[in-house]
Amino acid sequence: MTLPFFPPDLFDDERDVLLETVFRIGTAPAQRFILGERTAAFEQALRLQLGAADVMACGSGTAALTLVLGAMGVGPGDEVVVPAFGCAPLASSVVSVGATPVFADVHPWTMVVEPYEVEAAISARTAAIMPAHMFSVMADMPTMRALADRHCVRLVEDSAVAQGGTLAGVPAGRWGDAGVFSFVQVKTFGTAGEGGAVVTDDPELGRLVRMLRNHGQDGRDRFVHHVIGHNSRFDEVLADFQLHRLPGLAGRLRRRAEIADYYTERFAPLVERGVQPPPPGRDGRCFYVYSLLADRRDDLKRHLTTRGVGSHVYYPAPLPAQPAFARYAKPGQYWPHAELASARTLALPIYPHLTDAQVEHIADAVCDFPGGPR
Structure with a gap:
């Protein structure tokens, strides 16, 4: 018996569905491959599932973190407290917006960031704290929420690995001012490619994330760029495929x-x-x-x-x-x-x-x- 850690057959049972999806969207008269009606339907499905005001699908979980920080106005001169143990985007997203990551130690057993270490790392320059769920354990989000409120800083919930998890009845991604998911292949809701999403109840944050993911355009007038943005648009084929996979x-x-x-x-x-x-x-x-x-x-x-x-x-x-x-x-x-x-x-x-x-x-x-x- 040989059991790989990364299985090559994650989507074998859905191969025909994926091929049909590619053909259907690829031959549709609209020829819309990004940010179309399937992406909008996928975002709506996630909104309903999570009870969130807004969901914005984007190019990856990494991009989701960067978009959130940018929409929050985090930038040069600011600090963001992140776990010292975890995936590189925890720090690289902070650096990408010109801010400084400040590292906090983790719990020796659960490997999620320790709230008291986060609080010790907060300074006058702290703009946000960004705890991350790790492996099979969610971070202590009630305490993180209280910390953010007490110190008047933003709370970004890196729930890239935790879609479907709940803590005290609250879904992962719903504790912060914004949460993020990743749909890369091996995640709990992975897809046949890359993808991510931002979840928030803040309408202004949602509006800014939508602009930032599409070169700073607001969706009304093409080639009118209101802010410096990114190319982090979601794929219509993958949106349709994820809608198919969501019930399971x-x-x-x-x-x-x-x-x-x-x-x-x-x-x-x-x-x-x-x-x-x-x-x-x-x-x-x-x-x-x-x-x-x-x-x-x-x-x-x-x-x-x-x-x-x-x-x-x-x-x-x-x-x-x-x-x-x-x-x-x-x-x-x-x-x-x-x-x-x-x-x-x-x-x-x-x-x-x-x-x-x-x-x-x-x-x-x-x-x-x-x-x-x-």
């Missing part, structure tokens, strides 16, 4: 959660051997990635390979240690939990079309690892 999202998420529950139950006794599963439960969980913390991470990865189980390391270095962002790290500052996460985290397959037998095989392979000290 809840079922796919349930399957991911079932797999995660099984893994966590099987792996709970491994803590004494230096292998720790994420916290159990369903509230505040998203199950995009199921990531273990292992003292002998590289040995575990090699062991799984011999058993035909693919695994993946997210992220091998904290953001402040990356060459692109090192200049934003203050001298003498350390992020010990982010550094520990980079050395210990290992993600397992959790895609929803895994069979029960395959899930059991993966769990057996992990449980067979001897563990112990380095």
Whole structure:
């Protein structure tokens, strides 16, 4: 049995639907391939699902973060507090608008940013805080919301990995002044390409994001550019494909959660051997990635390979240690939990079309690892 971490067959059951969609939109008289009626219908479907005032589809989750920060007026001289552990766009989106990322350490078990670290990083120059949901755990958004309100800063919720997750009954993406999603292939609502969305209840923020995603045009007069914008327009083929896939999202998420529950139950006794599963439960969980913390991470990865189980390391270095962002790290500052996460985290397959037998095989392979000290 060989089980890749990144499955090549995510859309095999929908290949005919995708081909039909490409043909139908490609041969339609309007010849509209971006920001057309299918994109508008997709945005409306997400608005209704989330109970949001506005949803703007765009080119990627990374673009969504950049568009939000730009629409908020974040720029040179401003600071944005971001997690020290996570995906590069957390910092690069801040740099892209001319602002400075300020890194806050994460929780040693959940790997989401610690609220007290965020508060300690807030200064007179802070324009926004940008917590991110991580792997299978949502950030502490009630506390983040309270922090943002107390310090009068904007709250951007990076929910790129968490679509479908809920915390205290509130969907991921709905806690901040704006939230973002990513539709890249491997996400919980991934598509056959790139894509993202911004979610907000702020009408002015929504209006500005719509302009910024389309070269600063407001949609009324073409070639009238009100602001300096970007080319981050959503694809009509993918919008139609996502509308087709949206009704099945809840079922796919349930399957991911079932797999995660099984893994966590099987792996709970491994803590004494230096292998720790994420916290159990369903509230505040998203199950995009199921990531273990292992003292002998590289040995575990090699062991799984011999058993035909693919695994993946997210992220091998904290953001402040990356060459692109090192200049934003203050001298003498350390992020010990982010550094520990980079050395210990290992993600397992959790895609929803895994069979029960395959899930059991993966769990057996992990449980067979001897563990112990380095």
